[in-house]
Amino acid sequence: MGAHEDGLPLGSVPSTPVAAPGISERSAGFLLSHTPLGSLVRAVARLRLSVHFKLLAAFMLVAVVVALMGAMSLEIITRMSRQSVAMHLAHQRVSSARQAQHALAMQMSFTAMALVLRDEATIASILRENNRLNAMLAEIEEGAPGEEREIIQRIRTAQGEIMATVADVANLVRDGKIEEAMQFQLTTGYPLFQQVEGLVEQVVRLEESSMGGLRAATALANRQAFYLMGGLIIASILLALLLGFVTSWSFIIPVREAQGFLGRLAKGDFGTRVIVPNQDEFGALAARMNDMSAELRRLYEDQREAARQLETLNSQLARASQAKSEFLANMSHELRTPMNAILGFTEMILDDVYGEVPAEVRSPLEDVQTCGRQLLRLINDVLDLSKIEAGRMELSLTDYSVDEVVETARTSLRSLAAEKGLEFTAEVQPDIPLAYGDGKRITQCLTNLVGNALKFTKEGTVAIRAGLDGERVVYSVTDTGIGIAPDQLDHIFGEFRQVDASISREFGGTGLGLSITKTFVELHGGRIWVESEPGRGSTFHFAIPLRMAEVTEGT
């Protein structure tokens, strides 16, 4: 009992209504029992922290990861914007380098043109292109690495020489020495141009390669940022899932355990225990539930013990009652044997079996007979009662006649009615068919009621009536006696009941007659009741089936 295995509770889900385990349920079960997640869940459950704190911690952890991701993306955006500015700058420098190249080419072209056209405007154009070249060089030089700066310096030096050559050429042209000018340009100017051209070409190459490097670096950085962010997103999703799983199952497990526990308790397994790894509110709850279960078990066992004691006591009482009833039955039987002799001898004396009885002895002898019969009735009543109490009262079922029942009752009490000077009548509905039941007991019942009526009536009438009411025979005994108070009507059929003690002193009797009568009527499946008005008289009725079912009833 309560030795619930310290495993996972999924196998022990009680039969009480929980949704049938679905796919998520089954996969959770698999994860809990086949992966370290199970131990992790129990470890979380075992933490001495409140449920509130655990939930908050889980959410905070996820929030921190999200915040980290935000910070990283901000950083990446900033870097990318910086890279984009650098790219723009590199573009500009490449463009400047190309313009410088272009300006140089134009300069050479204008120099050649000046040899043909010999005008000042073309010479001025040479100067303009020279200025443009210088301006571009200045732009490139700013922020250029040392090696490039050196090349630019060499370009400037060579350019200075070119400009000196150009000035000489211009002067020769102005002097009309064209042949000379052309010769000079060809031998001095052109090689200088070629040198500068090569240098500018170098600068262009450097700038272009620097831009290419930047582009490759940017692409790499972008790829890295993509993988980093993707990884972080996946990691945070996994973390959120893990935390959700672990925290929720660390709460679900004790709830499931509690469910199983309550199921067992509901089935009456008091003292069963719920075992949870939790040391939080759920752990406290489980401890309380175990206390409750132990208390229930204690109460249950107390109660069972009490019930056992009660049962023992009951059977002792039943045995005692049985013994009492048997004693009474035996006693009644033992009393009957001398009674037989007393009544037998008295009757024989009165019948003059022993010779004629003197007149003065006859009266006391008759008193002996009357009292003897009365005593016999009492013995019979006690005997009947003891049999009823012992549950041994059985009816002896035969055909009998209602007429005979009424006649027997009337005959046996006629003399008593006559002695008291009461009018005593009997009226039976004609043509009642043969009845089936215990005729002797029915006679006893009617005799009891008539005897009571005669006993409690000082003057007037006692009337017996019997008639059919459907399938039932109704016997009624009406008297003009002392009557019964309304509050006593319910009690008079109980054992040893007479309306009050003074009545038993005045009228005699044990109070057993009505109780026995009621039992016999009920054994026949009938009903007994009384109507009465104090001071005016009573009518007792009992109704029993004309023909009883063949099955004999016990008490």
Next chain:
Amino acid sequence: MSQKKILLVEDNEFNRKIVRDLLARQPYGLLEALDGEAGVEAARREKPDLIIMDVQLPKLSGLDATRRIRAEPETAKIPIIVVTSFALSGDDKKAMDAGASAYLAKPYSPRQLLDAIRKMLGDA
């Protein structure tokens, strides 16, 4: 003609005396037995014309004695009046089942007993 013989099986002295006194002036001979076994023995030996059998008897109960008497061909036809004890329910039925010819409930009136005897012996 010879006197008719009646066998009384009864253990109580006073109840035997009642029957003895009752039959004293009647034309019947009375035999007495004090228990069931003696009753069966007397019935076999004397072949009485009538047996009055009490139910509650030492050694062998009146009902068993009645059954034995009925079981023996020599005594099977003898009429038996069983005196039932009203104390035990259904005694009358048990008496008839055991083979009684008639039964009387105790306490009986001597007058009733005499009537029953006369009726059984055809002297009514």
